[in-house]
Amino acid sequence: MRRMQSIFRHSASREMPGLNLASMPDLIFTVLFFFMIVTHMRHDDVRVRYQVPAGTEVQKLQQRTAVINVYVSASQIQVNSQPTDINHLASLIEAERKKLSEENAERLTVSLKADKHTPMGVIADVKEALQRSFALRINYSGTSAADND
C-alpha cells in the first residue's frame, strides 16, 4: 500500500516531457526535396483561356526541355509566354527554337494546347505556320478520359 502511494505521489510531481522536435526539419526537408524533384517551375504566364479536349489514347510527353508550348484559342495565340498572332507565329517559333540547345532543337516538339471550341480554320493556319518553320513534331495536348464517351 505504501508502495502504491509512493508511485502516485511520484507521478503527480513529474512534469510532462516535451516532444522532441529535432527531426521535424529533416522530415519537412524530405517533403521539400520530393516536391522539388516531381514538379517543375511554371514559367509561362498564360493569357489564353483554353480547355484541352479529352482522349483515350493520350500519352505523356517526354523531354520537357525540348518542348515549345503553343496556346491557341479562337481569338488568341501565345507561344511559350509571348502573345502573338498568326502572321508572326512562324518567326516566333524560329526564335524560340534558337533559344534551345542544339540537341533539343533537333528533337523539338510543339505542344499544341488548343481550346476545345477553336474552329479548325484557326488550327489549320497554326499547323501551316508550324510546317513553314519546320516544327513538325506536334503534340495535340489533351487530358486522358475514360473509354465511355
Place this chain on the structure above:
Amino acid sequence: MFRRRRFEQIPELNTSSTADISFMLLIFFLVTSSMDTDKGLLRQLPPPPQEQQPPQDVRKDHVLQVTLDAHDQLSVDGTLLIQGNHISPFSSLTSQLTKFIAADRKDHVISIQTDHATTYEAYFRMQNAIVAAYNQLRESYARERYGKSYGDLVPEQRDEVNQYYPQRISESKPTKEGGAE
C-alpha cells in the same frame, strides 16, 4: 579556473525555427511549381509542300475518306456515322479503321477532310480514334509476333511493329463550305 571551464556545458543551438524556415521553402516551391504533366497525341506533320511536287497517284480503293463537317458530324466515305446505342461515332470509326487498315496495311491511305467551322474537339477525337485503331493493330501484332504487349517491346522491336503497320494519313486543308465566316 581551467578545470571549472572544462565542466561547463556548451549551450545548444536553438533549432526550433529550422522547421519554420523549411516549411516556408516548401510552401514557396508548392506555389511556384506545377505538377501537371503534359499529355497528348504525338503526331508528325509532313514537311511544307514544295512548288514542283507532282501529285502522287493513289488508287481510289486504297483510300478511306474521313470527313468532319461544319456541324462536327463524322462521315466515312460519304456515309454519315451517327450516334448509336452507347456507341459514339468515333468508336465506330475506330472499328471501321481497324478493318480497313488490316485489309490493306501497306498501301492504305486515310484521308482527312475537315471544315473551317469544325471544332477542335471533334478533330481531336477523330485523331484519337485513328491513333486508337493503329494502337489496337500494333498491340495485337506485337502479341502475336513477340508475345508481349506493345508497351513492353524494346525500341527495335517497336520500330519493326511500326513498319509492319505504317501510319499513312493524308490531311487536306479545311473546306469553307460550312459558311464559317
